[in-house]
Amino acid sequence: MKKQIIYLAFILMAAITSFSGCKDDNEEENAKIQYKWTIDKIEFYSKAGTLVHTEDYTDLGVYMTFKADGTFETNAMNDGTITIGMYVYKDDTLTLSYTENGQAQTDETTVLLLNSTNVEIKVLDVNMGEDESGNDITGDMIIYCHH
Known part of the structure; x- marks a missing residue:
């Protein structure tokens, strides 16, 4: 009986440790991006991969x-107004969920670089305006940022 109780206690401790280990790994990954990042510049590329335009945001x-509670805030969208939403960061994918012009939006982006001072985020399929024929x-x- 005593052996069974010790064995049960061991199994319970192993289960608790394995569950908390997963949570800690995810929290550590999220903690890497939890800063106020200042946007330095944004580069726009054609679908062929050619650099089309660079906008300097250094002094703007x-x-x-990105906060610990899974929310984000930015003034980079909608002509400088503040946008607030939710984010998930896992395995170099940063998913942003927010409302823009009354419509729910979800952007799945790729984090190209993330270190203690810089982050580079790639956003696919951005509307960059219209051509001469009016086609999108x-x-x-x-997006290049520092903190």
Whole structure:
């Protein structure tokens, strides 16, 4: 009987440790991006991968903040107004969910670089305006930030 209780206690401790280990790994990964990031520049690329345009944001105070509670805030969308939403960061994929012009939006982005001072985020299929015929032009953009 005593052996069974010790064995049961051992199994219970192993289960608790394995569950908390998964949570800690996810929290550690999320903690890497939890800063107020200042946007330095945004590069726009054609679908063929050619750099089309670069916008310098160095002195404009444009930012993206990712908080520990899974929310984000940025003034980079909608002409500088503040956008608040939810984010999930896992395995170099950053998913942003927010409302823009009354419509629910979800952007799945790729984190190209993330270190203690810089982050680079690639956003696919961005509307970059219209061509001479009025057709939408889509491409990709890379957002360069520091904190």
